Amino acid sequence: MDPVILSRLQFAATTIYHFFFVPLTLGLVWVVAGLHTMYHRTGDEKWKRMTKFWGKLFLINFAMGVVTGIVQEFQFGMNWSEYSRYVGDIFGAPLAIEALSAFFLESTFLGIWIFGWDRIPKKLHLASIWLAAIGSNLSALWILIANSFMQHPVGYDPASLEAGRLVLSNFAELIFNRKAWLAFPHTILAGLTTAAFFMFGISAWHLARKQHVEIFKKSFQIAAVLGLVAVCLTGLIGHEQGVEVMETQPMKMAAIEALWQNDLDEPGSPFSVLTIFDGSGKGEVWSLRIPRLLSLISCFDLNCEVLGVEQVQAQYAELYGPGDYIPLMSFVYWGFRIMFYSALLMIGLGGLAILAMLRKRVEKMKLMKWFPLAIFLPYLANTGGWIVTEMGRQPWIVQGLLKTQDAMSPNLSSGMILFTLIGFIAIYAALMVADVYLLVRFAKAGPDATDRGVVGEPVLVEK
Amino acid sequence: MFDLNTLWFILIAVLWIGFFFLEGFDFGVGMLLPFLGKKDEERRAVINAIGPHWDGNEVWLLTAGGATFAAFPNWYATLFSGFYLALFLLLIGLIVRGVAFEFRSKNFEPKWRRFWDGAIFVGSFLPALLLGVAFANLARGVPIDGNMMFTGNLLTLLNPYGLLGGLTSVAVFLLHGAIFLELKLGGGLRERAEAFAKILWVPALVLVVLLAVASFFFTGIASRLEALAYVLPAAALVVLLLAGFFLTRKRIGWAFGMTGLTIVLTLVTFFALLFPRVMISSTDLAFSLDIWNASSSPYTLKLMTIVAAIFVPLILAYQGYTYWVFRKRVSGEKKDLVY
Numbered sequence A: 001m002d003p004v005i006l007s008r009l010q011f012a013a014t015t016i017y018h019f020f021f022v023p024l025t026l027g028l029v030w031v032v033a034g035l036h037t038m039y040h041r042t043g044d045e046k047w048k049r050m051t052k053f054w055g056k057l058f059l060i061n062f063a064m065g066v067v068t069g070i071v072q073e074f075q076f077g078m079n080w081s082e083y084s085r086y087v088g089d090i091f092g093a094p095l096a097i098e099a100l101s102a103f104f105l106e107s108t109f110l111g112i113w114i115f116g117w118d119r120i121p122k123k124l125h126l127a128s129i130w131l132a133a134i135g136s137n138l139s140a141l142w143i144l145i146a147n148s149f150m151q152h153p154v155g156y157d158p159a160s161l162e163a164g165r166l167v168l169s170n171f172a173e174l175i176f177n178r179k180a181w182l183a184f185p186h187t188i189l190a191g192l193t194t195a196a197f198f199m200f201g202i203s204a205w206h207l208a209r210k211q212h213v214e215i216f217k218k219s220f221q222i223a224a225v226l227g228l229v230a231v232c233l234t235g236l237i238g239h240e241q242g243v244e245v246m247e248t249q250p251m252k253m254a255a256i257e258a259l260w261q262n263d264l265d266e267p268g269s270p271f272s273v274l275t276i277f278d279g280s281g282k283g284e285v286w287s288l289r290i291p292r293l294l295s296l297i298s299c300f301d302l303n304c305e306v307l308g309v310e311q312v313q314a315q316y317a318e319l320y321g322p323g324d325y326i327p328l329m330s331f332v333y334w335g336f337r338i339m340f341y342s343a344l345l346m347i348g349l350g351g352l353a354i355l356a357m358l359r360k361r362v363e364k365m366k367l368m369k370w371f372p373l374a375i376f377l378p379y380l381a382n383t384g385g386w387i388v389t390e391m392g393r394q395p396w397i398v399q400g401l402l403k404t405q406d407a408m409s410p411n412l413s414s415g416m417i418l419f420t421l422i423g424f425i426a427i428y429a430a431l432m433v434a435d436v437y438l439l440v441r442f443a444k445a446g447p448d449a450t451d452r453g454v455v456g457e458p459v460l461v462e463k
Numbered sequence B: 001m002f003d004l005n006t007l008w009f010i011l012i013a014v015l016w017i018g019f020f021f022l023e024g025f026d027f028g029v030g031m032l033l034p035f036l037g038k039k040d041e042e043r044r045a046v047i048n049a050i051g052p053h054w055d056g057n058e059v060w061l062l063t064a065g066g067a068t069f070a071a072f073p074n075w076y077a078t079l080f081s082g083f084y085l086a087l088f089l090l091l092i093g094l095i096v097r098g099v100a101f102e103f104r105s106k107n108f109e110p111k112w113r114r115f116w117d118g119a120i121f122v123g124s125f126l127p128a129l130l131l132g133v134a135f136a137n138l139a140r141g142v143p144i145d146g147n148m149m150f151t152g153n154l155l156t157l158l159n160p161y162g163l164l165g166g167l168t169s170v171a172v173f174l175l176h177g178a179i180f181l182e183l184k185l186g187g188g189l190r191e192r193a194e195a196f197a198k199i200l201w202v203p204a205l206v207l208v209v210l211l212a213v214a215s216f217f218f219t220g221i222a223s224r225l226e227a228l229a230y231v232l233p234a235a236a237l238v239v240l241l242l243a244g245f246f247l248t249r250k251r252i253g254w255a256f257g258m259t260g261l262t263i264v265l266t267l268v269t270f271f272a273l274l275f276p277r278v279m280i281s282s283t284d285l286a287f288s289l290d291i292w293n294a295s296s297s298p299y300t301l302k303l304m305t306i307v308a309a310i311f312v313p314l315i316l317a318y319q320g321y322t323y324w325v326f327r328k329r330v331s332g333e334k335k336d337l338v339y
Helices: A003-042 A045-079 A081-116 A122-151 A171-175 A178-208 A213-248 A250-256 A293-299 A309-320 A329-358 A366-391 A414-445 A447-452 B004-036 B040-050 B054-071 B073-082 B084-106 B110-140 B160-184 B187-218 B221-225 B228-248 B252-274 B298-325
Strands: A271-277 A284-290 A396-398 B277-279
Touching (some): A003 A178, A003 A414, A045 B073, A081 A396, A178 A213, A250 A329, B004 B110, B004 B187, B073 B277, B228 B252
16 A cells, blocks of 8 residues: 555544544633632532533543644654655744643643642642643644644745755744634634533533533533534634635635636636535536535625636646646545534534523423534534645645655655554554543533542442 | 754753653653552552653653754654654553553542553553663664665664663663652552662662663764763762662652662763764764754754743743642542542
8 A cells, every 4th residue: 555645544543533632622621710710719619510520521531632642743753754854944843832832831730730629729729720721722823833834834935945945934924824823713712612512412411311400500501602602703713714725725625615617707606515526536426506605605705706626726737737736525525514514503502502591491401312412513523624624735735835745754664654553543442432431421420420530439428 | 162953952852851850750650550559549649649740741752852853853854754663652652651540540440440550551661661772772873874764674773782771761760760659658658669669779770780881882982972981871870879878778859869860861971972963873974863964944943942941941940840739748548549
């Protein structure tokens, strides 16, 4: 097998897996910090139990995010050494700054928070969870700055293009890359959405069983409001990102919309409601399209023209020389739709829950027993979103500058990569089983188990 | 001649030294866990001794990696792609270890706990061994061609000198960890840690002596460091001897400082031997990577210097503070072990 394909599969597998845990960390940490603050202010035990309950689930998830994150930092060098050499002068900086400014903050203060209950001054204990929240979210900013360079390289010295190694010339341009400042709020809000629907589903599970109602009704209400607001804002920023992608990565936009050839004689561009791809993932078997709708969505103008894949391909062939510049469209198209439709569902669910809250009918909701399934929605959306971002950029690893096929470590054989790919998948699968097992047990056991910190222990004395 | 390249070489050396000093004892604690803690609460107490710290300690490794990427991209690229399978195993170790700390106490089943305790052991042993093997090989030189590409494989690294380096780091970390536990634990556990430390001191000393002697045969230490080639390893040995002395006198804080200093001096020797090269080519010395041909541009180095000047003091301050906050001994009483 082609080592580049294997390396890409490994990167995709380890990164998608890592990002199962990251958004929940990013979002839930704020929720836990908020709950802890409520407890600090009111002294009400209810808030403490909520802090501990959601905090426990947060920590189980956090551990997985941390350990899978180490792989992320290593694998640029391990599998993509030529990429690392080519962009190291630029790409290494945000990664190092992430470690210096964010990882230390997050891990150190989370350690204090975990072990600090009843041992350290209460204000310091509260401050530690806020600092951990700032740390984890700051790390998202730096890694998105790094990723945005791959999507839209800025801040490099044009003279270094010839030397075969990019050199940073303007740090401000690098960190104020417009892509990053759209991707950052999008990601943070997606994290809050993930946390909200995680809480939403688990709270609904308990409410449907009429247990621990005081704690979970409150959690459910917080989750519904936070979820609806966050998912709507994520979408709004997503729209801005779409407009930006049309300018800087027209091929990605064309692939998202499965738009092959935009007929320039007809005004406006059609929106694909459903496209069925052929086996190559780059050709169409059948599609249903609404004329001009894409123009309306993209630029609020029925007549604006969005370029099709073949038109961008022709442009790129002229610009970069002959070659295939079309990404695997089926993944990009469906990745986007999974994200988009999941978001619509979340908006609907959040709206329903808020309506029930306003009518004071939360406990009577018949749908409650189905709501736990909503937990899957943000995960689908998060994964779909990254598939669009990363696969939509192909064949480039750095848009317009370096192709993925030229970025791999030349010393690796297919056998070596296959070995590690299988190794990662096996370990990750086993850990996923353990992680979900623990999360489910703690989530179902409710606040009593998290008060003790353990599940399955025979209760001898209840304090 | 002192330039930013040199400064970054030193900074990366400091990051590695910090990592080995800190994670050294918590790797040691992890390896000792199944042997030291006989009962479940005892094992929990052993873990809690490093509980608030291990994750912060591990960030030193991430930062060393990130700093290498930013300051010396070619070093990062050649090292990480070259030591591919070794790093894969290291990652697997760190992954199961980190998860195990979080997962092991979350379920009451004895089988569950035994499994994760085993994972903590393996996940501490494997990285300790592999990092020792990796560093010994860096000192010895590895096959690198004219394009900065590593041309060996995993077996290239598993040579006698490399393995000696691995065993030495395992032994020194075990001792360092046992002494740390003697500092942090109370009651019977503390006595057991003391007994372990006294036994573990012997193999640590033997291996450090062996490694020092072997270095004269397998690396260019004598010609490159001249007088320092004898002074630095001798100093590392002296402080290790002192550690043993303080152990018998029950001056545990001092003993811990001395094993820490052994680690520091061993790594100082290593980085001094390397400097100004960062990866020595055994194929042809001319193919070696050094702090100039592997480095980032002056602009990036300057930028990163400013960043480091801001954050490193901050990190040292608040990470040091956590050790002060949790300075009390872990009592081993059940009420204190729940978190």
